[in-house]
Amino acid sequence: MSGSSFAVEVYRTISKIPSGRVSTYGEVAKNVGKPKASRAVGAALRANPHATIVPCHRVVKSTGELGGYNGLKGIARKVELLEREGVPVRGGKVDLAKYLFVDF
DNA sequence: AGCGCGGCTTTTC
DNA sequence: CGAAAAGCCGCGC
Numbered sequence: 001m002s003g004s005s006f007a008v009e010v011y012r013t014i015s016k017i018p019s020g021r022v023s024t025y026g027e028v029a030k031n032v033g034k035p036k037a038s039r040a041v042g043a044a045l046r047a048n049p050h051a052t053i054v055p056c057h058r059v060v061k062s063t064g065e066l067g068g069y070n071g072l073k074g075i076a077r078k079v080e081l082l083e084r085e086g087v088p089v090r091g092g093k094v095d096l097a098k099y100l101f102v103d104f
Numbered sequence: 105a106g107c108g109c110g111g112c113t114t115t116t117c
Numbered sequence: 118c119g120a121a122a123a124g125c126c127g128c129g130c
Contacts, residue, residue, distance in 0.1 A: 001114080001115060001116080002115095004114075004115085006113080006114065007114080007115085029112095029113085034112085034113065034114090035112095036111080036112040036113065037112065037113040037114070038112085038113085039111095039112065039113060039114075040112080040113040040114035040115080041113090041114085042114090043113080043114050043115050043116085044113095044114065044115070046115080047114090047115060047116080
């Protein structure tokens with residue numbers, strides 16, 4: 001199912017996240033109209049049919065942790081991408097207080 | 105402050 | 118079509 005309006009909106013929302021900034025699954029879920037679908041967001045990203053056009057690595061958990069990303073193995077890649085765009089990641093977490101983007 | 109449990113939605117086999 | 122897993126979140130102890 002790579003055509004659900006939900007997934008599409010999720011990808012679109014994430015694509016709006018500017019470089020050097022991050023967002024949370026919960027925030028993205030809210031923006032698509034399902035504030036409790038934070039988990040579904042992860043599931044949709046996991047399928048990620050637009051891995052190249054959707055910066056899914058800019059999406060982290062509400063606690064600031066990166067979450068899973070490719071089963072806890074691609075996290076290292078995710079961290080590098082984030083730091084590379086200007087988002088310092090230490091201990092596998094980011095400073096949501098300064099880099100959290102919710103102003104879609 | 106750190107750990108544990110249930111709940112909500114979507115995707116996949 | 119039915120059931121299980123998933124890149125989670127919030128509240129309670």
